[in-house]
Amino acid sequence: MSKIHLVFGGRVKDPRTLDFENLNAIDVVGFYEDYKSAENAWRGAAQRTVDDAEMKYVVVHLHRLLEPDLEAPAA
Structure with a gap:
C-alpha cells in the first residue's frame, strides 16, 4: 500500500x-x-x-488511518 499523506490547514479557535x-x-x-x-x-x-498565530497546517498520515496495524509502534 502507498504511504499517503495529506497536508491541510486553516484557522483554529485556539493555537x-x-x-x-x-x-x-x-x-x-x-x-x-x-x-x-x-x-x-x-x-x-x-x-x-x-505571522498569523491562528492559522495552522498539519500533515496527516492517511496510510496509518487506513491500516493502523500495518505500522505498529516499536516496543
Missing part, C-alpha cells in the same frame, strides 16, 4: 489545539506519496501564514 473554526474553509494543500514531500508542502504553507 494550542486542532479545533478548526470553519471546516468549509479548510485549505487542502494536497496528497503526497512520501513524508518528505508532504513535509516540504507543509513547510511552504506554514511559512506563508507564519
Whole structure:
C-alpha cells in the first residue's frame, strides 16, 4: 500500500489545539506519496501564514488511518 499523506490547514479557535473554526474553509494543500514531500508542502504553507498565530497546517498520515496495524509502534 502507498504511504499517503495529506497536508491541510486553516484557522483554529485556539493555537494550542486542532479545533478548526470553519471546516468549509479548510485549505487542502494536497496528497503526497512520501513524508518528505508532504513535509516540504507543509513547510511552504506554514511559512506563508507564519505571522498569523491562528492559522495552522498539519500533515496527516492517511496510510496509518487506513491500516493502523500495518505500522505498529516499536516496543
